[in-house]
Amino acid sequence: MxxxxxxxxYWNEPSLTAWERAYLPEIMRGLAVTSTVFxxxxxxxxxxxxxxxxxxxxxxxxxxxxxxxxxxxxLTQRPDGxxxxxACNMCATVCPAKVIEIEAGFDPTDVAHPKFPxxxxxxxxxxxxxxxxxEACPEDAIRMARETPGLPSGDRHQMWLGLxxxxxxxxxxxxxxxxxxxxxxxxxxxxx
Amino acid sequence: MTQDLSVSLVFIVYAMGMLITFGTILTWxxxxxxxxxxxxxxxxxxxxxxxFTQVKLVWWGLFHGIADGLKMMLKExxxxxxxxxxxYAIAPWVVFTPVLLVFAVVPFGGTLDPGRLVPALADWxxxxxxxxxxxxxxxxxxxxxxxxxxxxxxxxxxxxxxANKFSLLGGLRAGSQMISYELVMGLTVxxxxxxxxxxxLGAIVRRQSGIALGWLPAWGIVYQPxxxxxxxxxxxxxxxxxxxxxxxxxxxxxxxxxxxxxSMKMGLFMFAEFIEIAIVGALFTTLFLGGYNLPYMxxxxxxxxxxxxxxxxxxxxxxxQLVVFLVKVLLVCSFQIxxxxxxxxxxxxxxxxxxxxxxxxxxxxxxxxxxxxxWSHGGAL
Numbered sequence: 001m002x003x004x005x006x007x008x009x010y011w012n013e014p015s016l017t018a019w020e021r022a023y024l025p026e027i028m029r030g031l032a033v034t035s036t037v038f039x040x041x042x043x044x045x046x047x048x049x050x051x052x053x054x055x056x057x058x059x060x061x062x063x064x065x066x067x068x069x070x071x072x073x074x075l076t077q078r079p080d081g082x083x084x085x086x087a088c089n090m091c092a093t094v095c096p097a098k099v100i101e102i103e104a105g106f107d108p109t110d111v112a113h114p115k116f117p118x119x120x121x122x123x124x125x126x127x128x129x130x131x132x133x134x135e136a137c138p139e140d141a142i143r144m145a146r147e148t149p150g151l152p153s154g155d156r157h158q159m160w161l162g163l164x165x166x167x168x169x170x171x172x173x174x175x176x177x178x179x180x181x182x183x184x185x186x187x188x189x190x191x192x
Numbered sequence: 193m194t195q196d197l198s199v200s201l202v203f204i205v206y207a208m209g210m211l212i213t214f215g216t217i218l219t220w221x222x223x224x225x226x227x228x229x230x231x232x233x234x235x236x237x238x239x240x241x242x243x244f245t246q247v248k249l250v251w252w253g254l255f256h257g258i259a260d261g262l263k264m265m266l267k268e269x270x271x272x273x274x275x276x277x278x279x280y281a282i283a284p285w286v287v288f289t290p291v292l293l294v295f296a297v298v299p300f301g302g303t304l305d306p307g308r309l310v311p312a313l314a315d316w317x318x319x320x321x322x323x324x325x326x327x328x329x330x331x332x333x334x335x336x337x338x339x340x341x342x343x344x345x346x347x348x349x350x351x352x353x354x355a356n357k358f359s360l361l362g363g364l365r366a367g368s369q370m371i372s373y374e375l376v377m378g379l380t381v382x383x384x385x386x387x388x389x390x391x392x393l394g395a396i397v398r399r400q401s402g403i404a405l406g407w408l409p410a411w412g413i414v415y416q417p418x419x420x421x422x423x424x425x426x427x428x429x430x431x432x433x434x435x436x437x438x439x440x441x442x443x444x445x446x447x448x449x450x451x452x453x454x455s456m457k458m459g460l461f462m463f464a465e466f467i468e469i470a471i472v473g474a475l476f477t478t479l480f481l482g483g484y485n486l487p488y489m490x491x492x493x494x495x496x497x498x499x500x501x502x503x504x505x506x507x508x509x510x511x512x513q514l515v516v517f518l519v520k521v522l523l524v525c526s527f528q529i530x531x532x533x534x535x536x537x538x539x540x541x542x543x544x545x546x547x548x549x550x551x552x553x554x555x556x557x558x559x560x561x562x563x564x565x566x567w568s569h570g571g572a573l
Contacts, residue, residue, distance in 0.1 A: 027535065034534040038229045045228070053231040 058152045070131045071148040073122055075166040076141055082110075083167060085141035087117045091133035099123040100133060117163065124151060125159040195317050199306060203326050207295050210518070214470035215463050216257035218525060222466075224253065225526065226533045264459035272355055272452040279353035284453065284460035286346030290339040291464045291471060297332040298474045299325040299394045301484050301513040302491055308506040323394050324484075324513070332393035333385065336475065337378055340430065343464070344370045347432075347439065347449050350461075354452035362448025365540060366432060366439035372547035373429040373436075379555040380422045383562040384412055384479055397483035401490065407497070409487040412480035418558050420480040422551055427472040428528060429547070431465065435535040438543055473524035474517075481520050484513035 020026050041051030055062045065071070076084045087104035103119035110116070133142050153159050220235060227234025236253035249255070274280050301324030307314035329335055344367055351363015385391055388399045396412075404410040413420040429436035440448035447453075450461045477483060488496050489512070493504035504512070538546065 030534050031530060034229050035530055037231070038225065038530070041228045041231065051228060051231075052233045054233055056233055 058150075061147060061149065065146045067146065069146045070129045070134075070144045072124075072145050072151065073133070073161070073166055074143050074145050074168065075120065075163065076143060077167060078113075081167075082113075083117060083120070083141060083163065084139050085117050085120060085137075086113055086139055087115050087120075088138065090136045090138060091142055094132045094136040096130060096132065097126045097128050099126045120163045120166065122161045122166075123159060124161055125156045195306075195320060196322075199304070199322050200326065203322075203324065207300065207326055208292070210300070211292060211295055211467050211470060214521070214525070215467040216261065217254070218466045218469055218529075219257045219260055219462075220254060221526070222529050222532070223256070225529050229530070229533055261459065261463075264456050264462075267455040269457070270452075270454040274353055274355040274452075276353040279349045280452075283346050283350035283353060284450075284457045284464075286349060287343050288346075288460045288464040288467075290342035290346075291468050294336050294339045294471050295474060296326040297329050297335050297393050298471075298478050299323060299397050299483055300474070300517050301510060304510060305506055309510065324510075325394055328392075328394060330392050332396075333381060333391040336393075337374070340471075341374060343468075344374075350453065351439075351449035354449070356452050358445045358447075358451045359449050362439045362441075362445045362451070365445075366449055369432070369436065369438060369543055369547075370430055372544055373426045373551075376547055376551045376555050377423060377426040377430060379552070379559060380419050380426060381479065383416055383419045383555075383559050386559075386562055386566055387412070387415055393478050393483075397478055397485065400482040401485045403487070403497075409482055409485070411482040411485075416480065416558070416562070418554065419562075420476070422555050422558065423480065424472075424476060424524075424528075426547075426551060427476065428531060429543070431468045431472055431528075433465070433469075433528070434532045435537050436543055437537060438540050441537065469525050469528055470521060472528065473521040476524045477517065477520040481524070483520075484517040486512070486516050 044051035078084055085102075087102050089102055089104075092098075092100040092102050099122055101119065101121045101123075102117050105116050105118035107114055107116055129144070131144060134144055151159075224234040224236075226232075234253070235256045236250065238253055238256040238259040239248040239250040240255050240258075241248050271277075272280070303321050304324050305317075305319070305321045307317040307319055327335075347366040347370070348363045351359045351361075351366065354360070384396070388396045390396055390399070400409070400411050402410040404414050408414050432439050438448075439445075440450070445451070447458075450458050453461060486494075488494055491509060492501075493509065494502040496502075
């Protein structure tokens with residue numbers, strides 16, 4: 001028995017109308033589109049507005065970061081302004097890029113938290129912004145902000161961030177995780 | 193004699209400076225215009241710092257052309273193992289030099305009277321006047337075609353002597369494409385030559401200074417709209433730019449005929465291409481856009497149709513004509529860049545079919561219709 005196997009067509013036949021096949025009018029249309037965009041954007045630049053969709057990074061950062069974007073690290077503080085960090089080195093241990101360096105100090109006057117970081121440094125030239133340090137922290141001492149202001153640098157030695165840069169957290173303005181927690185609010189990891 | 197020499201020297205310096213500035217600036221204009229057309233910002237980082245200060249001249253990134261050139265100079269000068277070192281070495285110059293020479297016959301301004309411009313030199317010049325054009329040749333257009341034809345030899349030499357299959361293919365493509373479009377270009381301009389009765393570019397521009405049909409400027413594009421379109425198409429193809437950049441097709445041939453060229457030798461090819469954009473702009477301006485002419489303007493000032501006249505000093509007229517020419521050239525260059533960033537590339541067979549089966553008959557028809565109309569009008573419009 002003879003079976004015919006029709007060849008399957010995997011593509012669409014080009015179906016150009018006569019107007020499109022004339023080529024010139026469609027070229028004119030294409031040139032009109034591109035030149036309209038050009039003139040519109042140029043007019044915006046000339047009148048002092050921005051005529052581009054792209055961001056002029058690093059001078060300008062985009063405004064539409066995702067709410068949960070992992071940006072630069074911040075160290076949270078106790079109400080007296082000292083870092084909440086207890087220098088347990090958990091973040092430095094879990095860090096896959098090995099960019100966190102902590103030097104612990106001892107403060108006998110603070111009975112509840114005698115161990116504190118003297119030096120807490122992150123090398124942003126190698127940080128991969130994975131957020132594992134935030135997850136590993138038992139004290140909620142390290143968080144990540146949404147933005148990465150001032151990240152790029154012309155010199156890799158300028159990309160180390162120390163305690164003073166990261167202790168800029170202002171709990172009053174943090175609506176996502178207010179500190180100290182409101183009375184009666186359930187704190188993650190706290191008593192039920 | 194000395195006067196003529198010094199004026200010619202000034203013209204040559206002006207023309208060379210203009211072409212090289214155009215070539216440098218156009219690399220930036222091309223990137224910036226493409227960026228603005230596609231909602232991006234574009235090249236704007238290169239700057240010149242004034243020495244001993246912290247003042248950085250950014251100027252929207254205008255200095256990117258200089259940065260590119262400097263980068264080209266500092267690249268490694270790679271030499272392929274080729275059997276024809278001489279041809280390999282001279283090919284970029286064979287492409288680059290004729291491109292500069294073409295401009296010698298293009299008038300970039302009206303008549304210059306140095307005595308009136310600088311009264312202190314009036315005695316020295318004895319009232320001599322000079323048309324602003326490096327070489328006043330009767331065979332202007334022929335010179336243009338002769339020299340632009342020379343670049344074909346350079347591209348084919350480069351493709352042949354590189355000892356590389358991609359280069360050879362690119363050189364072959366460049367040769368056949370440029371010869372095809374050269375023909376179309378010549379036939380298109382024939383209509384214009386019939387119309388203006390001269391092949392001296394200065395005379396052609398002077399013929400375009402009047403008014404046509406009562407209110408339109410008597411520019412070539414008014415008389416020969418189809419010719420202008422065909423000329424621009426053929427000129428872009430001649431310049432091997434998208435949509436006709438088959439000789440360099442990056443996706444197929446790496447860089448075509450200059451695959452094996454590095455550093456400033458490759459830079460010369462690129463520079464020649466960008467200067468040729470300006471040359472095409474200058475030729476189109478000269479032949480079809482009235483050259484340095486503004487409507488209602490003559491060598492003494494403006495004469496508006498209502499009978500009102502504005503007298504201008506000779507210096508103001510000269511500067512206006514120079515600026516008008518530059519602005520027109522820049523607009524045509526910008527239009528070429530617009531085309532380059534809007535249209536997709538042809539297939540190779542389509543390029544040649546387009547030239548021989550579409551453009552050539554159209555340009556012949558244009559020539560025949562022009563000749564018939566001129567004949568019915570008794571030889572002149």
